[in-house]
Amino acid sequence: MASNISGNAYALTILSPIKDGFTQDEIAYSDIVRDRLQGWNTEQNSPMTLTPQTYLCRFFVLDDVYTESLPGASALDTIVDWLPFVPDWARRCALPAEDHLKSRYLVFSSNFYCGPSGSVDDYLRGMWNAIGDRVQDIWGYCYGFEAVNDADSFIAYMKKCQLTATLFFVGANDDPLEEQLKALYLKQEFAKFAVDNQGLSAAELKQNFQAFFERVQPANLSAPTWAAGKYRLD
Amino acid sequence: MTKQLDLLDIQGNVIRAYGRFGFPVARYVFLNITDDGIGRDFVGEITKKVTTSVEWGKKDDGEIARPKWTVNIAFTYQGMKELGIPRSSLVGFSPEFVSGMKERKDILGDDGVSSPEHWDPIWQGNRETRDKDVHIFVALNAQYGKDTDLLEESYQWLLGVVNQHKKGVVILGGHKGDDGTLMDYQDAKIVLDEHGMPTAKEHFGYTDGISDPVFEGVPYDADRINGRGKQMEDGSWAPLATGEFLLGHIDEAKEYPPAPAPILLSRNGTYMVYRKLHENVATFESYLDEHGKKYAGGKELLAAKFVGRWRDNGAPLTEAPDAASKAAFDAKYAAADDKGKDDLLSNFTYDDDMSGAKCPFSSHIRRINPRASLEMVSDPDKAGALKVSKNAFDTPGALSNRRRLLRRGLPYGQVKDRTKDDGNHGIIIMMVNADINRQFEFVQQQWINYGNDFRAGSDKEIILGNHSANEKFPSKAVLQVDPDSDEAPYILSKIPRFVETRGGDYFFIPSMTALRMIARGVIDPT
Numbered sequence: 001m002a003s004n005i006s007g008n009a010y011a012l013t014i015l016s017p018i019k020d021g022f023t024q025d026e027i028a029y030s031d032i033v034r035d036r037l038q039g040w041n042t043e044q045n046s047p048m049t050l051t052p053q054t055y056l057c058r059f060f061v062l063d064d065v066y067t068e069s070l071p072g073a074s075a076l077d078t079i080v081d082w083l084p085f086v087p088d089w090a091r092r093c094a095l096p097a098e099d100h101l102k103s104r105y106l107v108f109s110s111n112f113y114c115g116p117s118g119s120v121d122d123y124l125r126g127m128w129n130a131i132g133d134r135v136q137d138i139w140g141y142c143y144g145f146e147a148v149n150d151a152d153s154f155i156a157y158m159k160k161c162q163l164t165a166t167l168f169f170v171g172a173n174d175d176p177l178e179e180q181l182k183a184l185y186l187k188q189e190f191a192k193f194a195v196d197n198q199g200l201s202a203a204e205l206k207q208n209f210q211a212f213f214e215r216v217q218p219a220n221l222s223a224p225t226w227a228a229g230k231y232r233l234d
Numbered sequence: 235m236t237k238q239l240d241l242l243d244i245q246g247n248v249i250r251a252y253g254r255f256g257f258p259v260a261r262y263v264f265l266n267i268t269d270d271g272i273g274r275d276f277v278g279e280i281t282k283k284v285t286t287s288v289e290w291g292k293k294d295d296g297e298i299a300r301p302k303w304t305v306n307i308a309f310t311y312q313g314m315k316e317l318g319i320p321r322s323s324l325v326g327f328s329p330e331f332v333s334g335m336k337e338r339k340d341i342l343g344d345d346g347v348s349s350p351e352h353w354d355p356i357w358q359g360n361r362e363t364r365d366k367d368v369h370i371f372v373a374l375n376a377q378y379g380k381d382t383d384l385l386e387e388s389y390q391w392l393l394g395v396v397n398q399h400k401k402g403v404v405i406l407g408g409h410k411g412d413d414g415t416l417m418d419y420q421d422a423k424i425v426l427d428e429h430g431m432p433t434a435k436e437h438f439g440y441t442d443g444i445s446d447p448v449f450e451g452v453p454y455d456a457d458r459i460n461g462r463g464k465q466m467e468d469g470s471w472a473p474l475a476t477g478e479f480l481l482g483h484i485d486e487a488k489e490y491p492p493a494p495a496p497i498l499l500s501r502n503g504t505y506m507v508y509r510k511l512h513e514n515v516a517t518f519e520s521y522l523d524e525h526g527k528k529y530a531g532g533k534e535l536l537a538a539k540f541v542g543r544w545r546d547n548g549a550p551l552t553e554a555p556d557a558a559s560k561a562a563f564d565a566k567y568a569a570a571d572d573k574g575k576d577d578l579l580s581n582f583t584y585d586d587d588m589s590g591a592k593c594p595f596s597s598h599i600r601r602i603n604p605r606a607s608l609e610m611v612s613d614p615d616k617a618g619a620l621k622v623s624k625n626a627f628d629t630p631g632a633l634s635n636r637r638r639l640l641r642r643g644l645p646y647g648q649v650k651d652r653t654k655d656d657g658n659h660g661i662i663i664m665m666v667n668a669d670i671n672r673q674f675e676f677v678q679q680q681w682i683n684y685g686n687d688f689r690a691g692s693d694k695e696i697i698l699g700n701h702s703a704n705e706k707f708p709s710k711a712v713l714q715v716d717p718d719s720d721e722a723p724y725i726l727s728k729i730p731r732f733v734e735t736r737g738g739d740y741f742f743i744p745s746m747t748a749l750r751m752i753a754r755g756v757i758d759p760t
Contacts, residue, residue, distance in 0.1 A: 194725055195710060195725050195727045198528070198722075198724070198725055198727075199528050
């Protein structure tokens, strides 16, 4: 299986290091990034709903890696433990080092429809074109992002920050997002149709169904349809 | 059954649904403790009269005779605290018991007309100020007396004991009765038919409480296991593990349920959920009439579809899915003896009804006790059909055995006008389980107010669901049909709220040993 791809779905994982600095208000850059991301919660919907083909995505700021304890020692260490002449400071030095990140990271992961091409370029280009200003708002404090000023440089930057995903689960089927949103819309509308037309005669039912069919336009993916990012009936 | 429980140590209301044992009337009294020492004395005095689970016999044979009336007692978390249970014991109670029912309203779906601001005054006041807190629950159940009102006799006895301890315990009033009168107690009694004869029905006309779980160690339930215990792989039935319903015993996970220390405080005790549920009979009748006219199977079959049982005799839809099979069932039922009748009503599975064509997925009995029916997968050979997934779990009932509830309780009030919702009528339901969160709250949240486990999306259980009054998001439920047939499923649209919560809380029912220790103030976990 090709890396990052499962069928027509792509799993994009980005880790962008955030600069170790602070603003004039003495707030760390990484905290600003987190604050801006949290601000998205108070918007009507996530800006990412505007990015075409996004199945599901997630942002967070990674402060550090966490361990529950130091890694276990090897058999050799156990033998050393039995030797009475090894001083304590030597034992402590022999313990494996505790790992930490060198900086804090902006993590962005996204599952999207990539189609048969299996390329990430079109998706990132779509993201830049749709919400380029919001992207700059979030990534602006990351190392090297100052070189980004258009879709091409954004794609190049993101590829540098990309981690390979070898195994992932796609929570959506293989269709383009428009297909899935239309299918969801049709399912909801058909359920309503079934409730509203229960018990009618065959002739009435046929007539109403034709009207329903014309209204919902099953072949037309662009409209009427379920809006991306919409999560409840209205 | 090899395990024998210490029935003299277990309170009688845990093991017995008194209504079924000849105690058709009840009075529930709630008290506030104002002095902990006198409160403990009060508990000690009541404990002397508390009815245990012991098998009744003849006094002359050295056995314990059936009482004329029964007494049982339980406590809220605040009550345990007031009685001076040490902090190191209190921390062992479950978080939901500590929080109480009111605070759990979001989990329980007690919203809109069911939200606490609409509860009876006693429950509105509870857990707001110390003097209004419900601490003690005393349940009195009585037989019908020929000449004397035995329930009143038991109540007078209780008032006497309260009076002796009036400097330390106070009865809390504020139960809504007839015409909105506020009462000092909650009365409950079985519903009488038009001739004044007792019935096993609630106010919507359904027979209630048929399939109460049977668990290990109860001698008088030994021949009632089929359909009430847990389904085994070979199709046989076995009693559920005792620890699902009693603390200090091994449960279905082969573990002891979490319980407070010391073991003498919790063993043979359990948790009880008390809920007052108002029944909107007019709304129910008019909805049933409206859809009964449209539904091809007619009104009575539709009523049966709501619950999964026919209203007249409780015949399960899995065994009697239509008029013809119902007639055959009735003939068999009429000819059967008591044991046979009981078997006909409760000994069934959903194995031949995996697609819900007979008993709908959103009907009451399928939601409350799905038996082995959650072990379902899509049938690859038949579009829209579901089938049993063999060997998916250790036992067929693996997904439901840990969600069972003992149901105790009785209807309250009387329906005087079936065209009005606002009379005094409903059910006092008391559910007994070892883990309120895993059992009662799970069933309420996931199975009654949500339908995903039943592949029913967000459809709620038809009778008890907290159906939405919001025009924008009306509740619905689907009555499935046989995937092989040409019939269309029937959709129940805009389901109104048939049942509203009017109050309640979570209680701890201690064992007799624990009651005596609480009364003496010698609970000590160290």
